[in-house]
Amino acid sequence: MEAQSFVLLSLAVDVVLIAALLLPWLHERKESHALFWAAGQAALTANTALLFLGVQPVAKATVSALLLTTSISSFLLGTGKFIRQRAITRTTAMMITTLAIMMQVFYALFPALIVDATAFMTGATFLVSGLLIAKFTRAYPVLSALLIIRGVINLLTAFKWMPDNMTLWFFESFTIKTLSMLCLISAVIERIRDRYKYTIDSFGSGLIILDGQARVQMVNERAASLIGKSNTRSARDLHVADVFARPHGASLSAFLERITASQSPVPMTDEITVTAADGRSIPLEVIVSPYYEREERFYLLQLIDISERKEKEGLLYKVAHFDGLTGLLNRHGFLRALSALMQAGAQPGNDYVVILVDLDKYKRVYDSFGHVYAEQLLKQIAADLTTHIPEHAILARFGGDEFAIGITGIPSSQTAALAENIAAALGRSLAAGFAIQHHQHYLTASIGIAIAPEMQPDVYGLIQNAYLAMYDAKKAGKGQIRTFNPQMLGLPREAILDSALRHAMHTDELYLLYQPIVDVNSGEIRKFEALIRWSSKTLGQVPPDQFIPIAEDSDLILDIGDWVIATACAQFAEWSQHFDIRNCVMSINISAAQLMDSRFAGKLKAILSTHGLQPSQIELELTERVLIDDGDYVRRSLSDLNQLGVRISLDDFGTGYSALSYLTKFQIDTLKIDRSFVMRLTEHDKLEQLVSSIIMMGHKLGMSLVAEGVETAYQASTLSAMGCHFLQGYLISKPIAAQDIPAFVLSHGSGTR
DSSP: OOHHHHHHHHHHHHHHHHHHHHHHHHHHSOOHHHHHHHHHHHHHHHHHHHHHSOOOOTTHHHHHHHHHHHHHHHHHHHHHHHTTOHHHHHHHHHHHHHHHHHHHHHHHHOGGGHHHHHHHHHHHHHHHHHHHHHHHOSSOHHHHHHHHHHHHHHHHHHTTOOOSOHHHHHHHHHHHHHHHHHHHHHHHHHHHHHHHHHHHHTSSSEEEEEETTSBEEEEOHHHHHHTTOSSSGGGTTOBHHHHSOTTHHHHHHHHHHHHHHHTOOSOEEEEEEEEOTTSOEEEEEEEEEEEEETTEEEEEEEEEEOHHHHHHHHHHHHHHHBOTTTOSBOHHHHHHHHHHHHHHTOOTTEEEEEEEEEETTHHHHHHHHOHHHHHHHHHHHHHHHHTTSOTTOEEEEEETTEEEEEEEEEEHHHHHHHHHHHHHHHHHHHHHOEEETTEEEOOOEEEEEEEETTSOOSHHHHHHHHHHHHHHHHHTOTTOEEEOOGGGGGOOHHHHHHHHHHHHTTTTOEEEEEEEEEETTTOOEEEEEEEEEEEETTTEEEOHHHHHHHHHHHTHHHHHHHHHHHHHHHHHHHHTTTSOOTTOEEEEEOOHHHHHOTTHHHHHHHHHHHHTOOGGGEEEEEEHHHHHHSHHHHHHHHHHHHHHTOEEEEEEETSSOOOTHHHHHSOOOEEEEOHHHHHTTTTOHHHHHHHHHHHHHHHHTTOEEEEOOOOSHHHHHHHHHHTOOEEOSTTTOOOEEGGGHHHHHHHTSSTTO
């Protein structure tokens, strides 16, 4: 083959290879190294045509110099981009201008050396490119070797170190050049594939692409790990039913069939459990998205590890259904478990039993030894009770010193005797005593028994009857056992209220109203007091002064108190969507039992965080009695609350013990003057002087003053003249339902600002 024909063939192949290099760049305009390499080869091909095909432009030397400069700079720029070395890119940019000038001068002075100089510069360029790729990336050894060989061949050509057989030399040069170009194309494609693989593998979730026959076409690293495969290749071409362990593979296959049948483009979800490569069982949410590519159906499966979500759900379930102190079921968990057992085991001739155990004089232990000591005793009692109940019975702590036992599926002929035997065994066990820190405690309990379905087949009714039986046992003295009978429905109102209040906790009968508190000078709303109300389905509207003492005596106050705080904070945060609450405070009443709860400050902090409220936006109202119940412990609790940043208010000041020393002993932010003083301001001067003295004292102690029960303009003006800061009462507004507060604020004029 003549040299010119061989050059023409080489040029034709170059054009094809240059086009192949350009295609990846044209597709996404991201592979800039492909563009530069293509430009470099195009310039080199044009220069070859100029030098070897007898083309005689007017300024041959100038054009050749420019083409050579373009070729060298493009190859080096492409190599710099490929190996991600910016310094090479910057150096190349500076070289371009210098080289162009030098080549112009050289070709002008030595026109006969154009071909040799071009071969030398081109060879040096390929040699440097090959060495750079070998140095900075070890993933392309063949490419770097071919570029080095191509460079050496060009250098040998420049120095005329060639064999006599030029045809063989041209063929070898052509072969090496073609192979190096093919390797460049392969490197570009591999880099694109690696980029997509990296992008897909960087997803936190697993990704699997299935074809229309549900066979795996692509799987990322995360998905391979989740389905127990050592690498992504081992899952290719497997059917989805074989990818996932039974029964999930079969269920997913059926799931895909349902999606196909529905022809729905909307993603569908399912939950499965898989065994990962490390042997762990992992719950997954599978999102299946059907799509079409070239009219062929595919499925994209997204595998999301929901272990953390399931763990949180488990923790929330545990908090909602189990007692944090003893690990037993709580009231809510007991109700659910007993309901499920009653529904599952409903058979004629079988009875259901609830036994309520209320410890006698437990509060004496609490008051004498403190809550930590008393809680240790409760743990021992819970563990002991567990050993005295039937195997399939359920045991719960309802709160405080109350325990409940549920037994199902007992033949009616044995029910009464079995229940009484269990109750008697529990009583004997408590009487045997418990040792705590070298102290021996001998306990008794009032035990109530209720049996269903003969008398009350529903869970709530069964528990309510057990309470009535327990109250009857308490009336009879310590350590008594009573079984419910219909005559107990005539128990005193206090017992009925207690039973109904426990029912109300789970039937949404409790609710909150909110009474605005205004600035005495500006009239702007600055506070809302959350007030609990009870609308019983059986007893009607029950006043707080009737049910709050019952709640405090039975330890229901802890559950009710937690509910009030959570509800008031949630409502306060919701109001922020309607008006500005930043300068407003939510005032919430708390009991001594809540303050004595070691977890109270932590629970309050969590609630505030949940609803995005600042501690300074919450004011906790205490009565004077709370401050004298357990001075040292109250001081520590209030200190924790002060550090948290919530405000403390002393409610009904002047009606209780009124020991002024408590105002200096504890950090109190607000004094609330009791309504009884405000309502009688006009009766005689001494009462007016007393209120004025309270206000003056509050000023000197740096406290805010709130007057409760303000109903007349005279009361408001008198209190304002005395220096009272805030007013609360029917003159401003009666307590309002939560949903009506935004409208009230807007109608109030300036609102809260």
